[in-house]
Amino acid sequence: xxxxxxxxxxxxxxxxxxxxxxxxxxxxxxxxxxxxxxxxxxxxxxxxxxxxxxxxxxxxxxxxxxxxxxxxxxxxxxxxxxxxxxxxxxxxxxxxxxxxxxxxxxxxxxxxxxxxxxxxxxxxxxxxxxxxxxxxxxxxxxxxxxxxxxxxxxxxxxxxxxxxxxxxxxxxxxxxxxxxxxxxxxxxxxxxxxxxxxxxxxx
Numbered sequence: 437x438x439x440x441x442x443x444x445x446x447x448x449x450x451x452x453x454x455x456x457x458x459x460x461x462x463x464x465x466x467x468x469x470x471x472x473x474x475x476x477x478x479x480x481x482x483x484x485x486x487x488x489x490x491x492x493x494x495x496x497x498x499x500x501x502x503x504x505x506x507x508x509x510x511x512x513x514x515x516x517x518x519x520x521x522x523x524x525x526x527x528x529x530x531x532x533x534x535x536x537x538x539x540x541x542x543x544x545x546x547x548x549x550x551x552x553x554x555x556x557x558x559x560x561x562x563x564x565x566x567x568x569x570x571x572x573x574x575x576x577x578x579x580x581x582x583x584x585x586x587x588x589x590x591x592x593x594x595x596x597x598x599x600x601x602x603x604x605x606x607x608x609x610x611x612x613x614x615x616x617x618x619x620x621x622x623x624x625x626x627x628x629x630x631x632x633x634x635x636x637x638x639x
Contacts, residue, residue, distance in 0.1 A: 442523045444516035446508060447498035451524060454482050459491040460635055462529035463559065464521055466495050466542025469507040477539050477561045477589070477616035477623050484624035488631040491529060495520050495542075513545050521553045533638045535631075540564050540596075540614065547578045547586075557634045559627065560588040562614050565597030579605070585637065587630040589623050591616055606630060 438453040451464075452473060463485045467473050473494035482492045498516050499508045507513065517536075525534055536546035537559030550558050566573050579586070579599055586605040590598050591612040601607045608626040612618025 440524075440528070441501075442520050444498055444519035446512045446516050448501055449498050449516055449520050450496040450501050451520060452494040452496075453528060454486050454492040454494070456486040456489050456491050458489050459529075459532060460489045460639065461533040461535055461556065461631075462491040462493065462524070463535040463537055463631075464493045464495055464517075464524065464546075465559070466497065466517065466538030466545050467500065468538075468540035468542060468562075470505055471539075472496065472500060475539055475615075475617075476620045480620035480624035481537070481559065481561060481627045484628035485631060488628045489635065490535070490631055491532070493520075493524050493528070495538075507541060510544075510548070513541070514549050517545050517549050518553050521549070535559065535634070537561070539616070543588075544575060544578055547582050550582050550584060555584055556638045557585045557587075558582050559630070560586060561623065562590060562594060562596070562616050563588050563599055564614070565599055568595040571597060585634055587626065589616065589626050591618070 440451045442449045485492045533556040535557045536555040538546045539561035543560035543563045588607045592609050593613045610622040
C-alpha cells in the first residue's frame with residue numbers, strides 16, 4: 437500500500453493505493469460526505485477488487501485532507517476528482533482502463549464525472565437516491581446519465597432509497613442500511629463478481 441498526495445484546483449487530495457498482483461484495470465473509490473476511506477464497504481470493495489486483478493485508489497477529497505467534515509460543493513468535488521483521476525491515470529495507471537466508484541456522496545461524484553473522466557465502468561455503494569423522507573428530491577438523473585456499465589450495491593433498509601435496475605445498471609441488495617456495514621462479505625462478493633464481468637467487456 438502506497439500513499440500519494442495530488443494537487444487539485446481546490447487543494448491537495450490524497451490517494452491510498454492498493455496494488456493487485458496482475459492489474460488489468462484501476463478502480464478509484466471516493467468516500468461519503470461525512471466519512472472517510474476506512475468505511476467497511478470501501479474496505480470490502482478494495483479487497484474484492486484487488487482479488488479480481490484490479491488496482492484500487494482510495495481517494496480523499498481536499499476538504500477531508502484539510503480536516504473539514506462538511507463536504508465541499510458538488511462542482512468542487514467533481515473538479516478535484518477529475519484532477520486526481522488524470523494524475524493517477526498518467527502517473528500510476530498508464531494504459532489501464534479506469535473505473536470510477538465510491539460510497540454515497542462519492543458514488544454521486546463518480547456518476548457525474550464518468551463521462552468527462554472516460555470511466556470504463558462505475559461502482560456505486562449506497563447511492564443516495566434521495567434525502568431520507570424526501571423522495572421528491574431525486575438524484576436519479578445522475579445515475580441515469582452514466583453510459584458505461586454500473587453496479588449499485590444497496591442496503592435493503594436504506595433510508596436514502598433504492599434505484600431500479602436498467603439495461604446497463606445492475607442493482608444488488610444486501611442486508612442492512614445506508615452504512616452497508618451489516619454484511620461486508622456480501623458487498624465484496626457482489627463487487628468481485630461484477631468486476632469479473634466488466635473486465636471481460638473492456639479487456
